[in-house]
Amino acid sequence: MSADDGADVTLGSLALGARIGDGGQGEVYDVAGPGRLLYKGYREPGKADGGELAALVALRQGLAPADRERLDREAAWPLCRVVDGGRATGFLMRRAPDSMTWRTSRGEARLTDLSYLLRPPRPAWQAVAQPSPAERFALVVAVLGLFRWLHALGLVVGDVSHANVLWTVRPAPAPYLLDCDGVRMAGRPPVLEQADTPDWHDPLAAAGVATVDSDRYKAALVAGRVLSQDAYVTPGGPLRPLSGVLDDRRADAVRDLWEEASGPRGTRPHLAQWCTALAGRDTIRLMAAEPAPRPVVDRSKFDGPRTRGRITLRK
Amino acid sequence: MQILPFYLLCDESGSMIGEPIDAINGALPDLHHEISTNPTVADKTRFCLIGFSDTATVLQPLVDLSDIDSVPALAAGGLTSYGDAFRTLLRCVEADVAVLKAEGHEVYRPVVFFLSDGIPTDPDWDQAYKEVTQSRFCPKIIAFGIGEAQESTIARVANFRAFMQKDSSVSPAQALREFASSLTRSIVRSAGSIGEDGGNGFTLAVDDTVPGFSLVSLDKL
Numbered sequence: 001m002s003a004d005d006g007a008d009v010t011l012g013s014l015a016l017g018a019r020i021g022d023g024g025q026g027e028v029y030d031v032a033g034p035g036r037l038l039y040k041g042y043r044e045p046g047k048a049d050g051g052e053l054a055a056l057v058a059l060r061q062g063l064a065p066a067d068r069e070r071l072d073r074e075a076a077w078p079l080c081r082v083v084d085g086g087r088a089t090g091f092l093m094r095r096a097p098d099s100m101t102w103r104t105s106r107g108e109a110r111l112t113d114l115s116y117l118l119r120p121p122r123p124a125w126q127a128v129a130q131p132s133p134a135e136r137f138a139l140v141v142a143v144l145g146l147f148r149w150l151h152a153l154g155l156v157v158g159d160v161s162h163a164n165v166l167w168t169v170r171p172a173p174a175p176y177l178l179d180c181d182g183v184r185m186a187g188r189p190p191v192l193e194q195a196d197t198p199d200w201h202d203p204l205a206a207a208g209v210a211t212v213d214s215d216r217y218k219a220a221l222v223a224g225r226v227l228s229q230d231a232y233v234t235p236g237g238p239l240r241p242l243s244g245v246l247d248d249r250r251a252d253a254v255r256d257l258w259e260e261a262s263g264p265r266g267t268r269p270h271l272a273q274w275c276t277a278l279a280g281r282d283t284i285r286l287m288a289a290e291p292a293p294r295p296v297v298d299r300s301k302f303d304g305p306r307t308r309g310r311i312t313l314r315k
Numbered sequence: 316m317q318i319l320p321f322y323l324l325c326d327e328s329g330s331m332i333g334e335p336i337d338a339i340n341g342a343l344p345d346l347h348h349e350i351s352t353n354p355t356v357a358d359k360t361r362f363c364l365i366g367f368s369d370t371a372t373v374l375q376p377l378v379d380l381s382d383i384d385s386v387p388a389l390a391a392g393g394l395t396s397y398g399d400a401f402r403t404l405l406r407c408v409e410a411d412v413a414v415l416k417a418e419g420h421e422v423y424r425p426v427v428f429f430l431s432d433g434i435p436t437d438p439d440w441d442q443a444y445k446e447v448t449q450s451r452f453c454p455k456i457i458a459f460g461i462g463e464a465q466e467s468t469i470a471r472v473a474n475f476r477a478f479m480q481k482d483s484s485v486s487p488a489q490a491l492r493e494f495a496s497s498l499t500r501s502i503v504r505s506a507g508s509i510g511e512d513g514g515n516g517f518t519l520a521v522d523d524t525v526p527g528f529s530l531v532s533l534d535k536l
Contacts, residue, residue, distance in 0.1 A: 104352050115354045122381040124351035162355065198509055231358065232316060 003035055003079040003092050006061040011084040014039060023179070025192050026090060039082060040181065041090040042192070050088035052191045053081050053181060057091070059153070074146050075177040096176050100166040102128045111178075114162035114222070118231035131169045133244035138173035140226050141278050146175055147219050148271035150183065151212060158182045158190065158210035160218035161197035162231070186212055199232060204265055216268040220261030223274060227254065235262035253277035317509050318415050319423040319517065320361045320377055321502055322407065322454065324400055326431040327366040330462060331391040335432060338488035340388045342495030349499050350380045356506040357381040361415070363407060367400035368393035377411040395433045397440035397472070401447045408452050425454040426505070426519060428498045429472055432462035432487065441471070448474060457501075457521055459494050459528065461487045470531045476521050478528035485527035497525045 002009045016039060017030030025044075031037040042048045056078050060071055071077050078091035101109045104127065116128045117136065131139060143165055150157055159182045166176040177183075184190045194208040200221060201207075202214040220235050227241040239258045241251055257269040257277050269277075325339060343364075350356050357380055364375040366389045374387040408425050415422045447453065453474075460469035461480040470477050480490045504520035524530065 104348065106348060110352060119354055119358070122351065122354065122357070123384060124348075124357075124381050125354065198507070231355070 003037055006057045006080050008081045008083045008088075009092065011041075011082050011089050014082065024195060031092065036095040037079070037092050038076075038095050039090055039092055041082070042088075045084075045087055045089040047192060048088055048090075049189060049191050050081065050083075052184065052189060053078060053088050053091060055185060055188070056181065056183065056191070057081060059155075059185075070149070074175060075180050077180045091181060093180070096166050096178070097168065097174075099168040099170050099174075100176050112166055112168060113178075114165045114167065114226065115231065117167065117226050118162060118229060120229065129169060131173065133242060135169040135173050136226060136229075136242065137245050137278070139167050139169070139175065140223050141275070142173055143167070143175045143222055143226075144219055144271055144274045144278065146177060147215065147222075148275055151215065151271055154186050156184050156186050156210050156212055157215050157218075158184060159195045159197060159200075160215060160222060161200040162225075163197060165222070184210070211265075212270075213265040213268060216270055217261055219271055219274060220258060220268065223254065223278075224258050224261075235259065247280065249282070250278060250280050253280075316420050317359065317423060317517070318361055318420045319359060319505055319509060320363065320408075320411060320415070320425040321498070322363045322365060322377075322404060322425060322427045323498065324365050324367065324371075324404055324427055324429045325389055326368070326395060326433065327389045327391050327393075328368040328395040328433055328436075329392050330395075330433050331389075333391075334486065334488040335461070335491055336389050336391040338491040339430075339495065342492050343386055346495055346499045346502075347380050347383075347386070350502055353503065354381070356503050359506045359509045360502050361411070362502070363411070364389075365400065365403055365407065366390075367396060367403070369396055369399075371396065371399040371403035373403060373407060377407065377414075394436040395431065396437045397431070397435035398437045398443040400429075401440065401443040404454075405443075405447045405450055408447075408454060409450070412452050422452075423509070423517060425452060426475075426501070427454045427456045428494075428501075429456055429458040430491075430494060431458075431460060431464050431469070431472075434463060434465050434468060444472065455519060459525075460531075461490050461494075466531055470533055473531070473533060475519070475533075477531035477533060478525050479531050481527055481529050490527040493526045493528065497522045 015032035017032055019027055019029050021028035026040050026042045029039045031039050057080055060068060060077050063071060072094060076093040076096060078093055080092050081088045082090045082092060096111060100112045102112050103109055112128055116125060121130055147157060159179060164178045166178060168174055181191045182195060194210050200218060202217040205214040224233055224239050225231060227245050228239055229242050233239065235258050239255055246254060254277050257274060261268050327336060361377045362380050363377040364386060366372050366374050412422050455475040456473050457475050458469045458473035458477045460466065466479050469479060501521050505517060509517040
């Protein structure tokens with residue numbers, strides 16, 4: 001089956017069910033059959049870069065089994081392209097885990113995205129089980145760990161936002177990344193024009209440009225906003241983590257990184273630094289090695305009196 | 316934060332008795348459900364409900380919809396005073412903007428969804444209307460006409476977009492459910508384009524077509 005081997009499938013061969021989502025760039029449909037698959041169809045397939053989409057599919061196929069398993073567990077990654085008349089119209093992906101949806105008072109299913117972690121709970125969404133401080137902390141560690149791993153794979157996440165990261169604390173804290181066709185290989189163009197979410201843009205990045213640097217800024221937004229339950233706080237402003245989420249050592253380390261994240265591109269903390277700060281480890285400031293001291297030269301050994309004679313050039 | 320206030324200015328005159336008023340009252344929980352379960356939208360928008368007949372009544376003062384769990388129902392009876400509707404609207408907008416600003420928010424130009432099923436029974440209503448449109452915070456008005464409403468009047472009320480119920484193709488109650496859905500979509504989509512930093516403002520998203528309604532030209536001569 002192509003969702004497994006990554007080969008293209010034709011649009012005509014899919015038994016599409018109900019439309020379950022409607023994003024800016026595409027619509028998401030149920031796909032009948034095994035595997036709980038979804039089809040994301042592009043509103044304007046002509047604008048999608050089929051080659052880059054194929055590269056994302058190939059990247060997953062090229063992963064070692066354990067890594068592929070992790071990718072499938074933590075991201076709605078493009079499993080294979082869907083084509084129609086030789087043109088990519090979208091892709092198949094897995095449905096988010098049931099533990100990452102919640103039901104409204106009317107029984108409608110909604111995705112449990114980060115927005116429910118970023119403000120005090122309201123009656124209208126009381127069915128969203130709120131994390132304990134320890135679980136909130138574990139969620140931040142898990143999300144940043146996922147971004148760190150994606151960066152290590154040479155990827156840029158791009159549109160990091162409250163809407164694109166799902167979470168659960170049942171049975172254990174875990175994240176799930178959506179809209180993975182917005183992820184790109186570092187240095188390569190995106191599948192579609194880069195989308196940005198209001199309140200989640202890097203102020204120092206040009207509109208529509210995503211880089212490892214802008215990812216680092218947005219990762220700081222995720223960390224700071226989830227830890228402080230504040231949907232709008234940005235680096236440069238004070239960070240007030242919820243009580244009980246961080247111990248003193250971690251709180252100090254996180255505040256330092258939060259401050260640095262407001263810096264110019266190239267100076268923002270990378271994901272490994274966040275993971276270290278959250279792990280509660282001290283960091284040791286390393287000095288570049290000093291040049292070895294030169295041995296003292298005993299000039300007396302070299303500077304004896306010179307007697308310069310003359311060389312006769314005529315024989 | 317940037318806040319976009321929405322006002323629903325709804326006719327509850329005697330001619331709305333029965334299915335029409337029930338349709339609107341039945342649609343308000345849907346609107347509330349949609350907005351209040353979406354924290355990002357609820358954060359950035361506020362909602363106010365004004366009913367008008369002989370006089371206008373602020374049924375629900377401007378509120379974050381996730382803060383309430385009930386709302387006074389519309390109850391039909393009486394005549395159709397557009398004038399009092401607009402006077403009440405203007406009073407609310409001026410007070411609400413001041414309060415939001417005092418809370419430290421920046422406020423976008425308010426959006427009014429106006430709905431009427433009849434012709435105004437107060438001849439001097441356009442003076443009150445003029446005061447609204449000439450006020451500092453002149454709202455964007457989207458007007459919907461059903462039943463006996465006159466297209467020319469609905470077009471005069473609107474300054475952004477106007478819709479008239481299509482003859483007999485749908486019942487007033489069906490048209491009103493579509494009206495409420497259109498209002499909900501407008502709130503969700505408009506809120507989705509508001510950036511917290513406000514650098515680029517936002518785009519007021521209003522349907523170009525609403526099932527059961529036809530778009531009215533606002534090219535006034």
